[in-house]
Amino acid sequence: MPSTRSIEVLATAPDLFHAAAEEFVRAARTAIGAQGRFTVALSGGSTPKALYSLLATNYADFVWNRIFLFFGDERPVPPTDPDSNYRMVKESLLTKIQIPAENVFRVHAENPDAAAAAADYEAELRRFFELRPGDRPGEFPRFDLILLGMGPDGHTASLFPDSPALEEQSRLVVANWVAKFNTHRITFTLPVLNRAAEVMFLASGADKADMVRQVLEGKNTPPLPSQRVQPSDGKLLWMLDEAAAAKLTR
Numbered sequence: 306m307p308s309t310r311s312i313e314v315l316a317t318a319p320d321l322f323h324a325a326a327e328e329f330v331r332a333a334r335t336a337i338g339a340q341g342r343f344t345v346a347l348s349g350g351s352t353p354k355a356l357y358s359l360l361a362t363n364y365a366d367f368v369w370n371r372i373f374l375f376f377g378d379e380r381p382v383p384p385t386d387p388d389s390n391y392r393m394v395k396e397s398l399l400t401k402i403q404i405p406a407e408n409v410f411r412v413h414a415e416n417p418d419a420a421a422a423a424a425d426y427e428a429e430l431r432r433f434f435e436l437r438p439g440d441r442p443g444e445f446p447r448f449d450l451i452l453l454g455m456g457p458d459g460h461t462a463s464l465f466p467d468s469p470a471l472e473e474q475s476r477l478v479v480a481n482w483v484a485k486f487n488t489h490r491i492t493f494t495l496p497v498l499n500r501a502a503e504v505m506f507l508a509s510g511a512d513k514a515d516m517v518r519q520v521l522e523g524k525n526t527p528p529l530p531s532q533r534v535q536p537s538d539g540k541l542l543w544m545l546d547e548a549a550a551a552k553l554t555r
């Protein structure tokens with residue numbers, strides 16, 4: 306079990322994103338106070354866009370020069386593609402804040418060789434977190450915060466049910482074959498997610514309610530990918546709006 310698991314339910318989606326922005330800033334201030342920097346992995350998909358926009362509007366003059374942004378997963382497309390998680394973050398946050406370009410680490414997912422793109426991003430993480438390159442399995446980066454979403458099938462980042470990356474125990478980043486999309490997705494592995502100081506899941510809307518209940522209260526064999534995110538020495542925070550939490554027994 307993670308050191309702590311908490312579930313926060315906010316009345317509406319705007320309330321949810323305000324609370325998530327405050328939690329982001331609280332975690333950033335704590336990390337910067339303790340170690341002079343804040344390392345965070347951003348999630349993709351549609352849900353976090355409102356959070357990124359809020360951070361850009363309400364915290365435009367925050368200490369972005371002390372914040373280092375990574376991506377928990379990426380689609381196999383160029384950074385200009387509408388499907389690109391990087392593009393979504395760029396449009397909703399990066400273009401509106403003063404963050405040094407060298408503080409933003411995007412996945413070079415335009416590389417047609419997905420395995421090479423994953424290996425490059427892993428090398429970038431090892432360099433940044435000063436991990437010895439690949440020769441000591443079991444050494445994983447410790448992000449201060451990892452943001453995650455959850456898909457209707459219980460996937461998170463690009464760790465989909467029954468996909469090969471779920472069993473990865475030594476790599477940090479892999480090209481995961483996702484049969485239903487007939488493509489690879491570049492994604493952090495579970496050991497990286499579970500090494501974080503804090504993991505924040507964001508889920509909003511009634512269409513997530515069934516899976517939220519299954520993940521937070523269900524016994525699934527095998528466990529769903531979102532259920533396998535259990536930081537070994539960190540905080541697990543589920544932030545939900547009422548609609549997404551509607552089927553939880555409370």
Ligand code: 6PG
Nearest residue numbers: 349350351352454455456461462
């Ligand atoms: C991605 C995400 C993915 C996402 C879920 C939820 O690249 O798509 O990392 O894991 O968080 O699919 O997506 P929505 O927020 O769009 O529902």
